[in-house]
Amino acid sequence: MDILKKSFKKSIWIFHLSTAACNGCDIEVLELLTPRYDIERFGIKLVGSPRHADALLVCGAINAHSKPRLLEVYRQVPKPCLVVAFGSCACSSGIFRESYSIVGPLDKVLKEVDPNPNIVYIPGCPPKPEAMIEGIIMGLEAL
Amino acid sequence: MKLLFYYLLYPGFVFASVIGLLSVWIDRKVSARIQWRYGPPWFQGFADIGKLLYKEVIIPKEASRSGFMLAPLFGLASVTLGVTILGVSSINLSASFIGDIIVVYYLFTIPAIALVYTGSTSGNPLSSVGVSREIKLLLSYDLPMVILIVMVATKVQGFSIQSITQFQRINGPIILHWYGVIGFIISIFCIQAKLGRVPFDLAEAETELGSGILMEFSGAVLAAYELSQAIMLFGLPFFIIILFWGGVSGGIGILWAILKYLLIMVLLILLKNTNPRLRIDQAMKYFWGWMTGGAILAGILAYFGV
Ligand code: SF4
Numbered sequence: 017m018d019i020l021k022k023s024f025k026k027s028i029w030i031f032h033l034s035t036a037a038c039n040g041c042d043i044e045v046l047e048l049l050t051p052r053y054d055i056e057r058f059g060i061k062l063v064g065s066p067r068h069a070d071a072l073l074v075c076g077a078i079n080a081h082s083k084p085r086l087l088e089v090y091r092q093v094p095k096p097c098l099v100v101a102f103g104s105c106a107c108s109s110g111i112f113r114e115s116y117s118i119v120g121p122l123d124k125v126l127k128e129v130d131p132n133p134n135i136v137y138i139p140g141c142p143p144k145p146e147a148m149i150e151g152i153i154m155g156l157e158a159l
Numbered sequence: 160m161k162l163l164f165y166y167l168l169y170p171g172f173v174f175a176s177v178i179g180l181l182s183v184w185i186d187r188k189v190s191a192r193i194q195w196r197y198g199p200p201w202f203q204g205f206a207d208i209g210k211l212l213y214k215e216v217i218i219p220k221e222a223s224r225s226g227f228m229l230a231p232l233f234g235l236a237s238v239t240l241g242v243t244i245l246g247v248s249s250i251n252l253s254a255s256f257i258g259d260i261i262v263v264y265y266l267f268t269i270p271a272i273a274l275v276y277t278g279s280t281s282g283n284p285l286s287s288v289g290v291s292r293e294i295k296l297l298l299s300y301d302l303p304m305v306i307l308i309v310m311v312a313t314k315v316q317g318f319s320i321q322s323i324t325q326f327q328r329i330n331g332p333i334i335l336h337w338y339g340v341i342g343f344i345i346s347i348f349c350i351q352a353k354l355g356r357v358p359f360d361l362a363e364a365e366t367e368l369g370s371g372i373l374m375e376f377s378g379a380v381l382a383a384y385e386l387s388q389a390i391m392l393f394g395l396p397f398f399i400i401i402l403f404w405g406g407v408s409g410g411i412g413i414l415w416a417i418l419k420y421l422l423i424m425v426l427l428i429l430l431k432n433t434n435p436r437l438r439i440d441q442a443m444k445y446f447w448g449w450m451t452g453g454a455i456l457a458g459i460l461a462y463f464g465v
Binding site for chain 1: 187191194195196197198199200202203205206207208209210212213214215216217365366368369370373374375376377378381
């Protein structure tokens with residue numbers, strides 16, 4: 017079992033989900049795939065289906081419209097999984113905090129379905145690529 | 160006992176999956192280097208499989224439970240059998256039997272059928288689009304490939320690995336003739352499609368269907384699929400080597416076989432990295448038009464012995 021857990025840390029497949037982001041974070045994610053920051057070095061790759069995912073990368077403050085979708089996708093990801101709160105919006109609602117449509121930061125919303133999710137917070141608006149890599153690697157080490 | 164050893168260890172399951180997963184790594188690493196990236200470490204394929212085994216398996220509500228779990232295993236078992244027959248009878252020619260080349264080819268087709276079954280039982284609309292594409296692709300690349308196999312078999316007058324290898328030991332590899340060159344090029348395209356790699360990854364189409372036919376696969380089910388894909392990545396180039404390029408002989412011949420295998424891998428990787436995905440109608444036109452025409456031309460040339 018130990019070796020399987022170790023291989024889990026060496027091969028993280030990420031599903032990218034945008035929940036009412038300003039699109040800044042969504043664009044920045046693509047930087048991780050470029051030659052300069054190439055994240056495949058750590059065995060991380062983007063996948064197209066939540067069923068294959070080991071980490072859910074959530075960008076953006078969550079509003080009333082995207083909340084049920086987020087919870088649905090979270091239920092579809094096979095456990096154990098890591099959730100990455102990507103950008104200030106996902107960590108704390110950021111500049112949209114006082115808005116009428118925002119239902120709260122990611123951790124508060126997720127705790128409604130899962131009392132104990134593994135969340136990594138990567139603040140920044142949008143975060144730098146170095147911060148993203150460091151955040152994901154630190155999250156894996158803590159797992 | 161001996162058969163079990165062949166099937167499970169060498170050249171069957173363990174050996175083929177180790178080589179296959181290493182080839183998956185070569186594939187990803189070389190693709191990364193072509194794009195000026197660094198690429199994954201060498202154990203990436205193994206880590207992926209281990210990771211998938213560690214995860215939970217989710218079975219869709221509409222799916223039949225046993226079918227969804229068993230079909231990928233069935234596919235894995237049949238590719239392993241195919242690789243075992245290839246490995247045993249290419250090294251020890253007397254173990255070859257009449258028709259084994261056809262048996263191996265159809266054992267390599269079973270994973271696609273298992274995939275179609277699992278994809279359609281999952282009840283996902285995107286999967287069903289992927290399923291229809293996979294079936295069409297299966298029909299299109301099978302035609303030129305079967306024509307080529309029949310061509311080689313009539314040329315060497317025997318449907319077995321033994322007769323093909325012996326013919327090439329006496330008369331030189333088939334690839335040294337024009338019909339062999341044409342056949343080799345066509346079969347490279349056919350195995351690219353059979354492996355479901357770009358430009359023929361229509362059934363998966365990650366950016367378009369979000370993994371399409373594999374959409375509902377998770378955990379161990381996906382691991383079985385990935386493993387059978389890795390074994391095919393080892394088995395199919397090997398099949399081409401036996402068919403056109405003189406097969407494998409002992410001693411220094413093993414080294415030659417490795418070099419030939421790496422060359423075919425490089426061709427497959429270049430094909431993958433320089434082409435965009437085709438539409439399904441383009442792919443069918445391509446295989447039933449150009450490729451089948453080329454295969455028939457190769458057959459005519461083979462008749463005249465050019
Ligand atoms: S953190 Fe900044 S860049 Fe990211 S979604 Fe929020 S406002 Fe946009």
